[in-house]
Amino acid sequence: MSTSRRAELGEFLKARRAQVTPEAVGLPPGGRRRTPGLRREELAQLAGVGVTWYTWLEQGRSINVSGQVLDAVATTLGLNDLERAHLYSLAEATPVRTKTGVCADELVLAEILAALDPLPALITNRRFDILQPNKAYEDLFHDWHTLPCIHKNLLWCIVTEPLARQQLLNYDTEVPYLVARMRSAYVEHIGDPDWETDLARLRKLSPEFEQLWSKHEVADGEPRLRRVLHPVAGELSFTVTELGVPAHADLMLFVETPADERTRERLPLTRREPAEV
Known part of the structure; x- marks a missing residue:
């Protein structure tokens, strides 16, 4: 970690510590304080870290910093998700994943997904865990699995499902792309x-x-063609577009739009009769 980065990290911690009152963390107000907010020793005690270690961290000294310890400090300071990410970035540390699921804006994202119907769409994280699909996406891959999902993950489903090669017609280009992503x-x-x-x-x-x-x-991330052999609608072609979720850097929104008129005419999939052979 560079000297300037350590200094910025220390200044960030001091600024946030100054904003936490003793009352907010269950401590008595105490007497007169030279600085606003918590004292270093108070924060260290609440976070379960050494006073000397935390003092050196704020002073910008070269010390080892782990994600687990930073997480304890972040929790004590009451940092939100964006502030936590900023802290980890400054410290060049790996963040501790504190929860699974979409995010605090889950209902908003769910409404966006529903509004995209009949276009298949889903939200994943950067590891391609399937966090939330819309109904059109579930319709597209309704009969996909012959095996139970060990892990609800886009890439896992493709490389472990026996039907994947026959139903995902451009399997040989899609899988290497997802692995590279x-x-x-x-x-x-x-x-x-x-x-x-x-x-x-x-x-x-x-x-x-x-x-x-x-x-x-x-x-x-780039728009790409995905060709699917659907058991009811027949062969379908979609352009897959990947969109970021600005408030949540780890999330991605995938939207599949028809790549030809034949596909467009067959949406929504659940209201179509089986395709003629």
């Missing part, structure tokens, strides 16, 4: 127990994923 996101999560555990399991479970992962290929 995951590899690009992994750089920000190296050492994250959730990422490392999932990757180890998937590499062991899927020789195909292991081979692609070992190539260290990376890719940026």
